[in-house]
Amino acid sequence: MQRTVTSGPATGTAEIAPAARIIDGVKIYGTGAAAVRALDVISADFTASRFTAIMGPSGSGKSTLLHCLAGLDRLTSGEVLLGDVRLGDLSDKAMTLLRRDRIGFVFQAFNLVPTLTARENVVLPLTLGGKHPEAAWLAELVRTLGIDDRLEHRPAELSGGQQQRVATARALVTHPDLIFADEPTGNLDSRSATELLTQIRRAVDEYHQTVVMVTHDPRAAAYADRVLFLADGRVVRELLAPTADRVLDAIRELGPE
């Protein structure tokens, strides 16, 4: 089941090759007086098989960082590397195929296509590429995520928690190099949130997936292996082996907005 990072020998300096890196990333929205520097010369590595949480106040650039890492948006300058692929060099089409094959997404809301059943949503990245899912892997995924009895339902017939778990199954189904989660628990009650975070954690531990998650919630961040704190488009602090309390402390230390 396991699939290791196969991005080649890369530079050879790191002990474990990073699944993704951003180097001197700058993102400017708008022009002239209205220009906003969402990312301000930011650099970070995301090690394979690790779970990274990104935190920061509104406007700190955390969502922009996620979008640029995930190939949804392009940097104004600097570089994003996914394995050894420079995203800046890719055409729109190549970027799309990369997202389809090597990246998984879990958004806060509107995660699922309403006209497709849960099963069709899970396998969507595969069917878009004209591929069929491995039956055993799919069965294991939906069982682990506890959605095996909801597969023929439409999203409108699922609870919020179930919808997010379907989205998680979709993110995992392609064995992606990276999974990006943008406030995945933002719309969930605390029980559903706990369940979902446990599942994501298991994906890292059992399936060796690399996960990058943007969140506001210190308890959610505590599930990660490390937390990056962003402010004004830069990484201002890194916290390894976080707990909810340590995250709260860090936030307090960074000061109120």
Next chain:
Amino acid sequence: MWRITLKGVVAHRLRYALTALAVLLGVAFIAGTFVLTDTMNNAFNGLYTRIYQGTAAVVRATQPFTPPTNFTSQRQLIDASLAATVQKVPGVQAVALDIEGYAQLVGKNGKPIGTVGNGAPTLGFAWTDVTALNPFRLLPGGQPPRGPGQVVIDKHSADVGGFTVGDKVRVLTQQGSRMYTIAGIVTFGSADNLLGATIAGFDPVTAARVLAQPGKTNAIDVEAAPGVSADTLVTRIQAAIHTPGIEVVSGASVTAEGEQTVHQDLSYVGDFLLAFGFIALFVAVFVIFNTFTMVVAQRQRELALLRAVGASRGQVLATVLGESAIIGLIASAVGVIAGLGLAVALRAGLAGLGISLPGSGLVVSPRTVLFGLVAGTLVTLAAAIVPAWRAGTIPPVAALQDAAAEPRQPSLQRSARRLIVGALGVVVLGIGLFGHTGYSVPLVGIGAAAVFIGVAVLSPFAARPVCRLLGAPLAYSTSGTLGERSAMRNPSRTSATAAALMVGVALVSMTTIMASSVKASADSTITSALRADFVVATGTQAGGSGGLSPNLERSLAALPQVSTVAGIRSGVVKVSGKVTPVVATDPAKAAQLVDMGVTQGDLATMTPAGIGVSTQVASSQHLHLGSTVAVTYPTTGTKDYTVQVIYSVRDVAGDYLLPLAAAQANFPSSLDIAIMVKLAPGVTANAARPAINRVLAAYPNATLQDQDQYKASQTQQYNTLLNLMYALLALAVLIALIGIANTLALSIYERTRELGLLRAVGATRGQLRSMVRAEALVISAFGALEGLVLGAFFGWAVVDSMRSTGVTQLAFPVPQLLIVAVIAALAGLLAAIAPSRRAAKLNILQAVTTE
């Protein structure tokens, strides 16, 4: 609230743009029709005024009734010697013989100049040296025609045929075919010809001989001496002539008569075209309804907010209605202007066909503008009523809820009401088609509209299963599946969108079925009734002008290869109060050439005092052998005939068959519209053809047709009309496609996030385009299928109602109908071009972060 309404329109102008286009096209077509008919009316008015401007009085035979044909004289000839009597009346400045008749110019290639038969007329006339009484002007270098061998022709014919003064030209008249020397070329005022008619002018003696009868004239035109009024002159001439059967009228009243006839003819054309304009507007109703429904749903929060801050239900309703009124008004105004452009284009088209309208600008009457504005605005308002009502019922609390609620499945209770609409439509349609109410056209229109609406409101029930079936072939790809599912997501919306296309496809299918049935009926009649080996045809319809000189019939009869020849003549008469075209022939010969399904009596023994009637007329008017039928001719008045034959096949002669003698005595024209030929025993068609063709060589307007060619030529005449109707219905289909494009565009706007998600998880731009195309294809296929089914029903109903007119075969031309449906379905792809591009261009980030 008015400011909010205005801002609503401005803010949603893009969403409303396509709706406005749908209204605009319908209004443009209606306005264009009005402008064109008004302009042509004006042109003809000018024409008649010009022809008779120097004519104070006209002396002519009286007419028992006036048949609805122009250009062909339907009066008895009068003695040309009367002119001398008229000339002596005090106050008469000059007189001219007004002789007119059939004269067909033949080009150097041996082909007739101008369109034969159904086109503009081929006129011969007598040249007069009295300038005031002559509407034509010689071009420099030409001379008036003198003697039996000279002619003047119109400039357009000269240009087309490559003729100059001094050339020889072949002219066909009732006297047969002969060559004339062109003495001059004439124009009609500034126009090169008379609205497309070809003109041949002879000196009065020659004209009388070749166009009328020696010593006779159609009328005598009179110029008044200076200071003598037309009325005075008319009174004086009346007193001087005082002969029964001859009347004297003023030039002004002749002008008025001509204009009246033209107005009537043009109003038929106008009504025909207007019907298609209304169909277009009707289709636009679906498009408008759909747009407003979607826009109201998308603006639910905004409208609820208005309610929350204190707007009443009525105010919200008025806001939406106000928006529709503004859009309707703007679209109609632009539509009226576009209509002018359309009229200009059509006029250019006519000129291209050789029909030159004498110098007159476009006529834009206040009615055109008013009608266009009112019709377009009312239609838009009417279509927006239901969505506006729904907008009014949005509760204020919706402002706080998530927008875009999932569509409800249509309820059974509402569907019962919908069923009633459809059923009522069928009933009204039935009454219109079969009810002989005298209001059949409006009833059929209203009934059909109700059926369309009934089907449209019922079809949401069928939309999901049918779309799944139609979309099944698309499911091989993910894009196809997604598109198909999107089409099924909101059955009401899909149905309303498809309904617009349904109307167009239904009308095209119905027309196709009608045409095929008429053709099949004609084919089967010809096969079973025609005993002749050949038909010599001219393309002239019964009651039309032009034809074949009786000399041709004599020449053909003289051939040894031929056993029986019968010419067929046509005229217009009035029988039991109804004006109808009739045909006349030699009954004994016809008996050998045509199987008319004689049920009583015998054609072979029919006398000049006899008449044949169809079984239908016999039963409806209680006629039997020996009954008397009074036939009124426009030329000679009422004559009585005895029923000697009753026949069942109406396709050859219609309801009445007159003996040849009746035509010779009473028809204004002595031309045959067709000649039937039966070969002598033992002579094959191929053996006879060369001999017959040698005789026909002198008559280029004649075509020799065997049975199959004759059948083909009979159906050919329907094809022209059919193609015209297809072209006109294309407008309705175009508007439906605009509707599909609009629905797709609005629904893409609604689904921004979903499309963004698809892009995020790896759908390429191409896949999104395919998805939108698949959705369009499913919607249009649904509409095409509905249209096909309804069209088959309408076709059946209409053909059944035409049974009494001889359309006895119901033909479903399956290949053509399938082609229509497939083209309509594929046209959905055209509608998807712009929306699919838009979907593909979508900024993913904007889509996934939209709040």
